[in-house]
Amino acid sequence: MARACASADSAIPVTCRIAVLASGRGSNLQALLDAIAAGTLPARIVGVFSDKAQAPALQRACDADIPALALDPNAFDTRVAFDHALFERVDESEADIIVCAGYLRLIDAGVVDARRGRIVNIHPSLLPAFKGLRTHRQALAAGVAEHGASVHFVTPDLDGGPVIAQARVPVLAHDSAETLAQRVLAREHPLLVETLHWLATGRIALAEDAVHVDDMALATPLQLGANNRFA
Ligand code: GRF
Secondary structure, eight states: OOOOSSOTTOSSOOOEEEEEEOSSOOHHHHHHHHHHHTTOSOEEEEEEEESOTTOHHHHHHHHTTOOEEEOOGGGSSSHHHHHHHHHHHHHHTTOSEEEESSOOSOOOHHHHHTTTTTEEEEESSSTTSSOSSOHHHHHHHHTOSEEEEEEEEOOSSTTOSOEEEEEEEEOOTTOOHHHHHHHHHHHHHHHHHHHHHHHHTTOEEEETTEEEETTEEOSSOEEBOTTSSBO
16 A cells, blocks of 8 residues: 555645656656645655756756756666665655656566555556557557546556556647647646645555555546546
């Protein structure tokens, strides 16, 4: 079961500690930072971690006075050794929740299992459709009418963990992978913020391989409405 950051029935909200893993641009990280700064997400980002020293996400962290760290995977003998080293540093941040937001590495199964229910990932497709990379191209090639993004608990199965929530967008007649990616990204940001809000307030947890919301197993993922809230 995930450690809830705040009890839903607690009168005194406890600030949830979030660590973010990112390999690139960091626009999802920025969406979290902006929501926290605006007072709409009761959380604190306690560290940003990367496998790429040049990741713009690290600069966003520095601009927000948040500790940022990159480790070079090439400096480690094995992929597992790198994962252990990076997650040791993540653990030092005492994060309650670890968010993979554009983190482009597979994480070792043992490392994931040791933090079961505490790692979530945002993926640009309506899972279980279009796992892996180039999801927008995959969606166009499949000719689907609808595409979107999912936030899911991370398990050792690539993009295969229980899906918490989704945001949907239409695929338009003249879409390219780029225009579709832009439309999806615009929905990823509120999707991630709303999901983290529910996680931070203890409403969502992983139990017996299923997402539980307010202690009830979720039959289908939460859906982000036009008002950027879950219906
Ligand atoms: C997003 O599309 C996310 O869903 C995927 O990688 C991209 C990261 O974008 N996992 P950003 O770095 O948050 O801007």
